[in-house]
Amino acid sequence: xxxxxxxxxxxxxxxxxxxxxxxxxxxxxxxxxxxxxxxxxxxxxxxxxxxxxxxxxxxxxxxxxxxxxxxxxxxxxxxxxxxxxxxxxxxxxxxxxxxxxxxxxxxxxx
Amino acid sequence: xxxxxxxxxxxxxxxxxxxxxxxxxxxxxxxxxxxxxxxxxxxxxxxxxxxxxxxxxxxxxxxxxxxxxxxxxxxxxxxxxxxxxxxxxxxxxxxxxxxxxxxxxxxxxxxxx
Numbered sequence: 001x002x003x004x005x006x007x008x009x010x011x012x013x014x015x016x017x018x019x020x021x022x023x024x025x026x027x028x029x030x031x032x033x034x035x036x037x038x039x040x041x042x043x044x045x046x047x048x049x050x051x052x053x054x055x056x057x058x059x060x061x062x063x064x065x066x067x068x069x070x071x072x073x074x075x076x077x078x079x080x081x082x083x084x085x086x087x088x089x090x091x092x093x094x095x096x097x098x099x100x101x102x103x104x105x106x107x108x109x110x
Numbered sequence: 111x112x113x114x115x116x117x118x119x120x121x122x123x124x125x126x127x128x129x130x131x132x133x134x135x136x137x138x139x140x141x142x143x144x145x146x147x148x149x150x151x152x153x154x155x156x157x158x159x160x161x162x163x164x165x166x167x168x169x170x171x172x173x174x175x176x177x178x179x180x181x182x183x184x185x186x187x188x189x190x191x192x193x194x195x196x197x198x199x200x201x202x203x204x205x206x207x208x209x210x211x212x213x214x215x216x217x218x219x220x221x222x223x
Contacts, residue, residue: 042213094209101153
């Protein structure tokens, strides 16, 4: 089965601080995604990547950057964390059709 | 836009009965429609999907129907059990770009005895 891991699993950050969320997949998938989940909003796409060293904006990219240094790793960076970025963040990788989600990172910005 | 509307947001059914969740999409070029189940504190997991060349798909107590004309698809859970209690999300591909999905806002299913 597909293996996608995320770190940290939870984090408390201060407003204005920098936060980096990491994702690692061992499935040799080209596509990787970052979503955020808020109650009542389902999953919303922040950034995605289909090849190393390249990232694309999703639906809600403002306030987020992404980095794909290798096929296995995909990071989400919050340069200046804000209260509104408190959410659960999921990384996913994709084979031909199915997206496989990591366990999620619960981020709380205070 | 690429909205996916999902209803109801909360669904309570008695154990043993059926549960139905409905989704509509906007892009007539969408051709892939997965359903995800998410238990509390867990990640979403694919439970069933359907592609646009099919109208019906069934697996292990789950039925998915697709009406391309109406741009509507639905999940039907037969003989619900307490273990079916969870959040369910529908999604639709963005046009023919299979990997890009737009998710519905989710349905919280509660199965009571």
